[in-house]
Amino acid sequence: MNLHLKVWRQKNAATKGALVSYEARNIPEDCSFLEMLDLVNEDLLSRGEEPIAFDHDCREGICGMCSLTINGIPHGTSDTTTCQLYMRKFKDGQTIYIEPFRASAFPLLRDLSVNRSAFDRIQQAGGFISAHVGAAPDGNAILVPKTDADHAMEAAACIGCGACAAACPNASAMLFVGAKVTHLASLPQGQPERERRALAMVRRMDAEGFGNCSNYLECEAVCPAEIPALVIGQLNRDYAHALVKESL
Amino acid sequence: MNLLIKLWRSSIGKKWLVALTGLALLGFVVAHLLGNLQMFSGAEKINAYAEFLKANEKPLWLARIGLLICFVTHILATLSLVRMNRAARPDAYALKRSVQAKISTRTMALSGLTVLSFVAFHLAHYTLRITDARFKVEAEGGLLTSAHDVYHMVIMGFQNPLISSFYILSVGLLSLHLSHGISSVFQTLGLETKKSAIWMPKAATLIALLLFTGYASIPAAVLSGLLK
Numbered sequence: 001m002n003l004h005l006k007v008w009r010q011k012n013a014a015t016k017g018a019l020v021s022y023e024a025r026n027i028p029e030d031c032s033f034l035e036m037l038d039l040v041n042e043d044l045l046s047r048g049e050e051p052i053a054f055d056h057d058c059r060e061g062i063c064g065m066c067s068l069t070i071n072g073i074p075h076g077t078s079d080t081t082t083c084q085l086y087m088r089k090f091k092d093g094q095t096i097y098i099e100p101f102r103a104s105a106f107p108l109l110r111d112l113s114v115n116r117s118a119f120d121r122i123q124q125a126g127g128f129i130s131a132h133v134g135a136a137p138d139g140n141a142i143l144v145p146k147t148d149a150d151h152a153m154e155a156a157a158c159i160g161c162g163a164c165a166a167a168c169p170n171a172s173a174m175l176f177v178g179a180k181v182t183h184l185a186s187l188p189q190g191q192p193e194r195e196r197r198a199l200a201m202v203r204r205m206d207a208e209g210f211g212n213c214s215n216y217l218e219c220e221a222v223c224p225a226e227i228p229a230l231v232i233g234q235l236n237r238d239y240a241h242a243l244v245k246e247s248l
Numbered sequence: 249m250n251l252l253i254k255l256w257r258s259s260i261g262k263k264w265l266v267a268l269t270g271l272a273l274l275g276f277v278v279a280h281l282l283g284n285l286q287m288f289s290g291a292e293k294i295n296a297y298a299e300f301l302k303a304n305e306k307p308l309w310l311a312r313i314g315l316l317i318c319f320v321t322h323i324l325a326t327l328s329l330v331r332m333n334r335a336a337r338p339d340a341y342a343l344k345r346s347v348q349a350k351i352s353t354r355t356m357a358l359s360g361l362t363v364l365s366f367v368a369f370h371l372a373h374y375t376l377r378i379t380d381a382r383f384k385v386e387a388e389g390g391l392l393t394s395a396h397d398v399y400h401m402v403i404m405g406f407q408n409p410l411i412s413s414f415y416i417l418s419v420g421l422l423s424l425h426l427s428h429g430i431s432s433v434f435q436t437l438g439l440e441t442k443k444s445a446i447w448m449p450k451a452a453t454l455i456a457l458l459l460f461t462g463y464a465s466i467p468a469a470v471l472s473g474l475l476k
């Protein structure tokens with residue numbers, strides 16, 4: 001298949017970027033979106049031009065490294081990562097806009113590649129359990145009700161890709177932070193540091209320059225891990241609870 | 249005090265302030281409508297109600313000051329949030345599509361600011377009575393038999409189609425604001441559940457529609473001659 005691409009090219013954060021048109025020719029339908037870009041890059045290299053920089057790693061939908069806002073939607077569809085998006089989802093001759101994830105907290109590195117370390121710093125601020133828990137415990141040594149386990153598992157599915165912040169009109173990271181907070185708050189091991197965690201992660205989130213939730217629910221719609229927006233409600237509640245306790 | 253400062257200084261804290269003041273304002277909007285609907289029970293009923301309110305000076309002023317604090321806090325907090333949220337996305341996408349965001353959600357600042365200009369006019373119009381020379385007692389050159397003759401003041405006011413349409417448009421935008429706001433409050437306060445997340449937006453829209461119908465019915469009834 002042949003495609004008209006409009007790709008965001010930008011040397012670095014200090015220079016101005018622009019959309020540049022490319023023709024992608026003879027792309028097999030069974031290519032993933034990233035493989036399509038690989039083919040375009042080979043073509044660019046053979047002509048002595050700079051290849052397009054984009055992020056990728058596992059290419060199997062688990063690491064969260066691939067990004068891209070494709071035709072106005074992060075990851076292009078509402079149910080996968082970009083590496084799991086196949087060209088058969090597009091029509092022959094279609095025009096495809098490819099832009100980086102845009103948020104002031106995700107500074108642009110080059111072309112389509114952005115620095116998402118802000119998420120790591122939020123995680124490092126409190127998204128963990130300090131006590132050494134050792135090897136996997138014996139089954140049923142710590143009793144966790146099934147509903148709580150399911151709740152934790154659902155939130156733990158977050159791969160930290162940043163699509164939520166990229167899709168949000170406010171560039172809010174609250175689906176991500178909500179997922180991390182809900183994951184540990186649903187388990188007994190997460191209780192001792194529950195309040196400290198919520199306070200520290202939200203403060204880091206604010207300091208990184210993310211926006212905050214106006215309940216557009218765009219994040220939920222694009223999240224490849226299907227994290228429900230309910231985790232944002234849990235974050236709101238846990239944070240307020242911790243703030244009140246801290247102030248009294 | 250410490251808590252208030254901390255709430256103001258954090259994004260989620262500010263959202264709580266918006267939600268709590270929004271709820272208080274919603275309480276007023278509902279109570280005000282119930283009071284106003286007495287227009288349909290005749291002049292005596294609503295005029296007696298106006299007199300009753302004015303006779304209880306202390307609680308009246310307490311409520312007014314409380315509402316003013318909520319109103320100002322709500323506006324300052326939302327405008328501050330809007331500013332933070334704009335700063336978080338300095339470079340716009342060349343092409344952006346939204347998947348499921350609703351119109352009401354995307355126009356909160358716009359609908360809110362229209363409500364603000366409406367409230368300013370509404371207070372000048374029927375509370376301070378400075379926009380219309382007829383809204384004075386006869387002794388002062390006006391057309392009202394007494395200062396509590398709210399009934400005839402409202403009739404005269406709404407007989408002007410321009411003013412009536414502005415009122416109807418404004419309560420329409422207030423309802424749009426609330427159709428998002430009412431369901432949003434439950435999410436901000438962390439009260440949403442898997443089930444309520446499904447029916448809450450519908451319930452919020454229904455409540456907003458009821459409020460609109462109630463408020464718009466008064467100018468509409470005057471314009472159509474039903475109330476005179």
Ligand code: HEM
Pocket residue numbers: 213214215263266267269270271273274275277322323326327329330356357359360361363364365425426428429430432433434436437
């Ligand atoms: C007069 C000027 C007003 C302005 C400028 C304004 C602005 C806003 C904005 C921008 C939001 C969205 C905040 C966000 O989620 O990021 C909001 C939310 C809300 N507003 Fe207003 N508003 C106004 C008046 C009112 C009034 C009169 C009421 C009630 C009758 C009200 C009730 C609410 C509610 C319930 C919310 C939802 C809070 C939440 O998301 O938890 N607002 N307002």
Ligand code: SF4
Pocket residue numbers: 157158159160161162163164165175176179219222223224225226227
């Ligand atoms: S919540 Fe979803 S969209 Fe956001 S970072 Fe996690 S996996 Fe990605």
Ligand code: FES
Pocket residue numbers: 056057058059060061062063064065066081082083084
């Ligand atoms: S490259 Fe790892 S999830 Fe896409």
